[in-house]
Amino acid sequence: MKPNLPSLLLLMLALCCGCQIATQLNVFEQQTAIPHQSWDAKFRPVFTVNITDTTALYDIYVTLRHTNDYRYSNLWLLITTTYPDGKSIRQRVELPLADATGKWFGSGMEDIFFHRILIQHNAYFNRPGTYRFTFEQDMRDNPLPDVMNxxxxxxxxxxxxQVTADAAKQVSKPTTQP
Structure with missing residues (x-):
């Protein structure tokens, strides 16, 4: 049976729309391999993101792959965020990786585990432009073994x-008691 042209075009359109929706949902995702699976504190991966939509809310995650031999139940990161105007802030963030019994939270295959850890919910970007996120491992071990990505x-x-000026006035009006 030969596929007819309208059906084929409709299928291609549906696939393109599906791909477009997926790209709109996942604004950005990038992984960096840790050299020799041993994270030296001098190795500081940088993730550069171009933000155009300042009206959107975002969830920001750190993703991590490690081997089953990773010896800690967490990983401490120093995250430096550099804004489009050049200003930056630095925050220390804990990534919990295992429970008290040592069971990994992430998904695993044999001896490799993957984690997607929410570090900021309902984040927003005040101005459009290029944002840089620099990650530094902040653990006692240097280098930190068994970290893959x-x-x-x-x-x-x-x-x-958006809060309009009228709505702001409405909220700030004093209420009167009878």
Whole structure:
């Protein structure tokens, strides 16, 4: 049976729309391999993200792959965020990887485990432009063995609610008691 042209075009259109929707949901995702699976504190992966939609809300994740031999139940990161105007902030973030019994939270295949850890919910970007996220491992071990990849994932999850001037006045009006 030969596929007819309209059916084929319709299928291609549906596939393109599906791909477009997927790209709109996953704004950014990038992984960086850790050289020799041993993270030296001097190795500082940088993730550069171009933000155009300042009306959106985002969830920001750190992604991590490690071997089963990783000896800690967490990983401490120093994350430096550099804004489009050149200003930057640095935050220390804990990534929990295992429970008290040592069971990994992430998904695993044999001796490799993957984690996607939410570090900021409902984040928003005040101005469009290029943002840089620099990751530094902040553990006692240097180098930190058995870490394979580190990454950043930013998902668009909704829209910010804009407060209009009238709404702000409405909220700030004093209420009167009878």
């Amino acid at each position: 580190i990454g950043l994932r930013i998902e668009k999850i909704g829209r910010r609610q």
